[in-house]
Amino acid sequence: MKDQCAAYWRDYLALIDVAEENERLRDDLRRARNYANLVAEDRAELERLRKLLQLEALHxxxxxxxxxxxxxxxxxxxxxxxxxxxxxxxxxxxxxxxxxxxxxxxxxxxxxxxxxxxxxxxxxxxxxxxxxxxxxxxxxxxxxxxxxxxxxxxxxxxxxxxxxxxxxxxxxxxxxxxxxxxxxxxxxxxxxxxxxxxxxxxxxxxxxxxxxxxxxxRRTGSGPPLLDPLPDPSEMFPPQPPSENGQEPAPSTDGEPAVAQHNGTTRQNAPDADGAFGRSGP
Amino acid sequence: MKRAGRILWWATFIAGALIVQQSIPGIDALTPGFLLSLQERRPRQSFWLFVFFVLIQEGSGSLAFGSALLWYGGQAVLFHVSLRYFVADSLLFVLMLSAALGAYHGFLVWFMCIVQKAPVYFFTLTRESLLQATIIPLIWGLAFFSRPKNSFRTV
Known part of the structure; x- marks a missing residue:
């Protein structure tokens, strides 16, 4: 008899508020999910803006x-x-x-x-x-x-x-x-x-x-480069095969390849090891 | 006392002193050993202890290089100057030398901080100088009575 009363109390009377509590927890969960979505959206926006502004994230x-x-x-x-x-x-x-x-x-x-x-x-x-x-x-x-x-x-x-x-x-x-x-x-x-x-x-x-x-x-340089490094000119202008009479091909008369060949620094706008500009190469 | 025994004694002393230094920051627990070596009138032993102690204190300190040299060098000078007026083996001598070394510790840290343009914490410095002056005779007493009497050379 005592066990039956205890079971009745445990299985019915004590669970009267459970439905209400369950509903409240579902509401909380719904709100938390909405908040998490907003935070994820903000996070993605932050990543995009950082990338746009080229800011270095703390982490x-x-x-x-x-x-x-x-x-x-x-x-x-x-x-x-x-x-x-x-x-x-x-x-x-x-x-x-x-x-x-x-x-x-x-x-x-x-x-x-x-x-x-x-x-x-x-x-x-x-x-x-x-x-x-x-x-x-x-x-x-x-x-x-x-x-x-x-x-x-x-x-x-x-x-x-x-x-x-x-x-x-x-x-x-x-x-x-x-x-x-x-x-x-x-x-x-x-x-x-x-x-x-x-x-x-x-x-x-x-x-x-x-x-x-x-x-x-660790100390870092000035952050990511402001410009994408230029591709290697040797890839843009592959060496031409020697002419039939054995002479070297004449240098091109337009500006860019000549700079690439005579200057020795093939990527003038590329950052050096410290990520800084204008200091690389002789 | 044989050489191996002396080395073992000094190794034990240094280990114990470093444990004391670890538990009380800002004080030098090796100084009583150096004074004891000077009292034993063993220049070679004192020289090696001087080198070893300087290396330990310079490496663990935050002041510019040279402060430990001045600290132990000053001790040697103070000891030899005091020998002219006092008997080196007496407790009074050690007490007076401890007081002088406490003051010297405060002056030296203050001086080195000024030289390297670092701030001086007078409260901490005064407390550690007093602590240094107090702890020297205590450790010296322990070391003196645990040291075999035949270690002392007479002049």
Whole structure:
């Protein structure tokens, strides 16, 4: 009898709201699918616009991983640094940006062949050009000598619209970090004492004390070429067979093949290894 | 003490000192060993320790090259200057030398930061200088009493 009552309760009475809940979940799913479609459409549009404008996507920046092998160590370690197991032979040259999937970690301060010292974002000697994500307020972020997990945002104008809670991202103006990498969250904004600038404090997004692996971003050139490389003239103008009397064929009188033959640089508009123009060839 | 025993003792000391350095950032735990070697009046041993310690500290530091040379070189100079006025094996000598080395540590880091135009963190620097001055006699005491007495040479 007791089991029957329990089964009746479990199979009928307790399921009264299930139909309603099911309908609500179907609505949620429908809305989520619509949202996903919109996001996919926006994503495709973004890809097209990027391609059109020849902008470099953030995630397309070549990077390589490195392991943290030592923390600040010894009397000569005057700055907030750590050591990674990649050096300049691996591509970790001085100034190389160091990030994780959460945000900026620092940059390479000095490099050995197979190890490098990374200056952390929280070091007071670290400087990075940033911009706030919502109000687009520019500033220079630097570490704080007082607290380990506090950043200071310098040179913020008094009339800036920056508010606590805004995310600071790299502005890309320093030429090393790509634009849009998260740096920290604004924690306080106060008027500066006897200063032309606001006093802005932030908290880094990275927990620097728990880092084990980092990503090091390779420096890239100026992005994709503005013009498609010209095809190889030897393909456009295949060498003519020698004439019957054994003489070399006379150079063409029109401009392009002559340039291709005499200049020695067959692709003048093609980018060089760095992706830059006008510097290739003698 | 035989040569192999001495090498083993120094290897153990260096390993222990590096563990201490790892757990307390900013201080030098190898310095008491260098002072002990200077007190033993073994120039050859002191020279090799000097080279080895300089390589370790220069490689792990973030200051420009030369700061570890000045650090251990300054210790040797300070030690020999102090020998003119104090008995080298006394605890008072070590305490005074530790205090002087703590101050020297602060000055040297400040100087090297100024030279390479890096910011100086006075609070951290003062704290680490005091810590350095405190930790030298402690490690020196452990090393001194664990070292065989026949290691010391008399002049």
């Amino acid at each position: 397309e920046r070549p990077a390589f991983a490195a392991r943290v092998i030592a923390w600040r160590f010894g009397p000569q370690a005057a700055h907030n640094t750590f050591t990674v197991n990649k050096g300049y032979l691996d591509g970790a040259i001085v100034g190389t940006p160091v990030v994780t999937n959460s945000g900026v970690v620092g940059r390479v301060l000095r490099a050995a062949p197979h190890a490098a010292t990374v200056l952390m974002l929280t070091d007071p000697g670290f400087r990075l050009a940033v911009v706030s994500q919502q109000s687009r307020t520019p500033g220079i972020v630097t570490g704080s000598s007082g607290e380990a997990r506090r950043l200071e945002l310098a040179y913020v104008a008094q009339n800036a619209q920056i508010v606590p809670g805004e995310v600071l991202i790299t502005s890309g103006l320093d030429g090393a970090f790509p634009k849009g990498v998260p740096v920290g969250i604004v924690t306080s904004v106060t008027p500066g004492n006897e200063s032309l600038f606001l006093q802005v404090h932030a908290q880094p997004l990275i927990d620097h004390e728990r880092l084990e692996e980092v990503l090091m971003l």
